[in-house]
Amino acid sequence: MSKDFANLRQDFPVLSRVINGKPLVYLDSANTSQKPHVVIDAMTDFLENGYAPINRSAYQMAAEATDLYEGARTAVAKFINAPNANEVIFTKNATEALNLIVRTWGIANLSHGDVVVLTHMEHHANIVPWHMLVAERGIVLRFIPLTSDGQLDLSNLDALLTDAKVLSFTSMSNVLGTINPSKFLCAAAHRAGAIAIVDGCQSVPHMATDVQDMGADFLAFSSHKMCGPSGLGVLWGRQQLLDAMPPFMGGGNMIADVRLDGFTCAELPAKYEAGTPPITEAIGLGAAVAYLTKIGMHNIRAHEIDLATYSMNQLTQRFGDDIVIHGPTNIEVRGATHSFAFKDLHPHDVSQVLDQSNVCVRAGHHCAKPLMRLLGANATVRASFYLYNNHQDADALCDALEQASEFFSPS
C-alpha cells in the first residue's frame, strides 16, 4: 500500500476508536462510509459560524450560505463532469433520486405496455419504484440476466431492449461488486431508443465518473457512501429532460409564482428542490468531493484494486472450499466488495462472531432480494472496502472468520 493511503487513515477520526481493547475494522462502506475531518469540520464550521437559510434572505450570512450551498453543487457537477451545475439536484438520498425519476419522467412518459429494462442485480431502490408503475400503469419490466460469475449476460441485450423506453441499471453491484459496462449499456439503450438511467451509488464513491463520456441520461447516487453526510443524495439529469419533466414535490423554493388558481415552476435546479434543502449536508458533500478529488479517483480505484486482490487471495488461500465468494474473479470488473458464504454458517452468526473483534460487516440480503434468490441464499456476509482500509483489515477479517469457524465447529 502506498504511503499516502497509509497516512490518510488519520483523516478519519473514527478509525482510531478502540472498542474493548481492540481497534475498529470497518468493512461496511458499501453500506455507508466513514467521514474525514474535512467533512466534519466543514459542517461544524457552517453550523458554528455561518448557519443561515439559502435563496431567501438578503442579509450577509444568508448570502454566504447560498454561496456555500451552490458551491457544493458546482463541486459535485465537476466531480461527475456534468456540463452544467443546474443539472445537479440535491435529494434526500439515492432512493429519492431514483423515485424522482420514476415519478416525474416515468409518469410523463410511460403508459400501459411500455417496456422498462432493469437487471437481475438491482438494489430494491431501482426495482420497487418501477414495480409501483407496473401496478399503477401496467408498464412491463424485463430483466437482463446474469452469467454464472455474476456479470450481466449481454448476449441477448438487443432483444431485451427492443421497443424499450428505459434501461435502468446499477453501475456496480452492491452485492457482487461487479462493475458494469456503463458506457456500453448507455449506448445500447440509445440505439434502441430508450433513455439510460444509472444507479451510481456503488461506483461514484470508488472510481472516476464522467456522465458525458458515459452517455447517461440520469445518474443517482448518495452522499453518505462517498465520505459525505447522510440525509443527502444527488440526481444528475440532462437539462433537456429535466426541463421537460413535471415537478416532483410541490412547495416552497420550487416555484416561480403561486396564485390562487395555480403555480409556475422555478427554473432548474430549484424546480426539483421543494422546501428547505439539507444545507449543512450539501456543504459536507462539497467538502467530501474536494477531499476525494485531492486524493484522486484513479488513485482510489488503484488502491481498491490492490485491496480487492489481496483480500480475495487471503480469503481463498486461508479458507479454500469453506468460502464461496460471489461475483466475478476478474478484478478488472470488480470493486472491493465481497459477498460470501462461509462454511454452512448463517451470515448473522458469522457477523456476530466478527463483531467480537470489531470487524464490522453486513449480514443480510443487502436490499437485493431478487439477486439473493438467484444466488440461492437468504443472506450473505458482505465485507466492503474503501480508501481508508488496508491489508491489516483484510487480515483481521480472516482471523475473525477463523474464530467463527472454531466457535461453531462441533465440539
Add this chain to the structure above:
Amino acid sequence: MPGLEDLYREIILDHYRSPRNRGELPPPAVRTEGHNPLCGDEIQVYLSVDSGLVSDVKISGQGCSISQSSASMMSAAVKGKPIAEVRSIVRRFKSMMTLEEEETAEADDQNVKLGDLEALQGVVKFPVRIKCATLAWNTLLQGLDEATA
C-alpha cells in the same frame, strides 16, 4: 460487553445442529410463514390442532442459529400441549424477549415453565438478534389464531 457464550449457549447450538420437528404437515394442518425483513430469513410453521390440543407441529425454512434453535425449542415446548397453555408459553417467552414488563401477561403464565427455552434469555443482551429469536413465535401465534378462528 456480553460475550458470545451469553448468546450461544450449548443447548442453543445443540438445537441448531440437530433441530427437532423439522418438516412439513399436509393440510388440514395450518401453514403460516414468517419473514425477518432485516436478514431475509424465512420460516414456515405447520400446526395441527385437535380437540383443544396442539397435536403436532413442524418447522421448515432457513435462518441463523438463534432463529432456528428458537423454533426447534418452541416446537418441542408446545407439541402435545393444550392451546391455552401454548398461548401462555408464547406470552412468557415473548416477555422474556423484551426489556420492559409485559402488561399482557396473565396470572396463569407464571406457572408455565420455559425449561430449555430459558437458554435464549441471553439474546436480550443482543437487541438486533431479538427478532431472530421471536420470528418462529410470532409465526406460531398467527397459526394458532388461524387454527382456532
